[in-house]
Amino acid sequence: MTIEDRDDAHLITHALAKDTLSRLRDVETEQVAFRKGLVKLGRICGYEIIDGAMETEYVPVETPLEETTGERVRGLDDVVIINVLRAATPFVEGLLKAFPRAKQGVISAGRDEEAGMTDGEFPITIDYVKLPEIGPDDTVIVADPMLATGSTMCAVLGHVLDEADGFEDLFVLSAVSAPDGLVRVSEQVPEADLLTVAIDDRLDDDGFIVPGLGDAGDRAFRTV
Ligand SMILES: O=P(O)(O)OC[C@H]1O[C@H](OP(=O)(O)OP(=O)(O)O)[C@H](O)[C@@H]1O
Numbered sequence: 090m091t092i093e094d095r096d097d098a099h100l101i102t103h104a105l106a107k108d109t110l111s112r113l114r115d116v117e118t119e120q121v122a123f124r125k126g127l128v129k130l131g132r133i134c135g136y137e138i139i140d141g142a143m144e145t146e147y148v149p150v151e152t153p154l155e156e157t158t159g160e161r162v163r164g165l166d167d168v169v170i171i172n173v174l175r176a177a178t179p180f181v182e183g184l185l186k187a188f189p190r191a192k193q194g195v196i197s198a199g200r201d202e203e204a205g206m207t208d209g210e211f212p213i214t215i216d217y218v219k220l221p222e223i224g225p226d227d228t229v230i231v232a233d234p235m236l237a238t239g240s241t242m243c244a245v246l247g248h249v250l251d252e253a254d255g256f257e258d259l260f261v262l263s264a265v266s267a268p269d270g271l272v273r274v275s276e277q278v279p280e281a282d283l284l285t286v287a288i289d290d291r292l293d294d295d296g297f298i299v300p301g302l303g304d305a306g307d308r309a310f311r312t313v
């Protein structure tokens with residue numbers, strides 16, 4: 090198993106996840122490679138969630154030759170993936186390779202970077218929310234590659250909690266997290282399990298994760 094439990098989060102420690110993230114961090118990685126890297130990382134994280142957090146059950150299987158016992162992952166049809174626009178889009182594309190039958194939700198959320206941070210938090214604008222029905226059997230994965238101050242994720246989770254009629258598990262999945270963001274989300278939404286590939290050192294004065302990988306949305310969508 091390549092998920093390591095820590096006090097602040099569960100770390101996805103698969104070697105390929107670390108390799109892919111290191112390529113994403115590289116300032117020389119251009120748009121197409123960056124976007125493909127996020128897709129790949131999403132796929133790896135999806136497989137790791139299945140391996141580390143979901144159960145299997147034994148089932149009878151009739152092969153062309155005889156009956157045997159196989160093993161199937163339980164609950165693959167009861168997965169909800171929430172795409173936090175915009176940077177999560179390629180990350181979610183990868184997750185869907187692991188969970189092809191997931192129900193999908195979309196929440197468009199952005200930090201007001203002109204307003205800036207106050208007490209370590211950004212004002213968040215939510216423009217659009219479209220969620221599927223979420224119920225007690227569902228494993229919910231809220232995906233956003235960057236968890237910086239945690240302001241966006243707290244706002245997003247507020248909508249998820251308002252609309253969900255219970256859930257089996259609620260995972261917040263990010264590629265890179267800052268310590269402040271992990272603390273904010275776990276204090277404000279204790280029912281969420283935080284999964285991340287890396288926990289970086291700190292935030293800079295503009296709320297960017299250091300060393301981080303820069304602005305994930307801008308690099309994937311080439312808006313700089
Ligand atoms: O933890 P926080 O301090 O809230 O920062 C993290 C958020 O910032 C980025 O989105 P951004 O606002 O840049 O929007 P984008 O996806 O459209 O680029 C990132 O994808 C997160 O959603």
Ligand SMILES: O=c1cc[nH]c(=O)[nH]1
Pocket residue numbers: 176235237296297298299301302303304305306
């Ligand atoms: O470092 C950061 C912080 C917020 N959003 C990003 O894309 N990168």
Ligand SMILES: [Mg+2]
Pocket residue numbers: 176304305306307
């Ligand atoms: Mg951005």
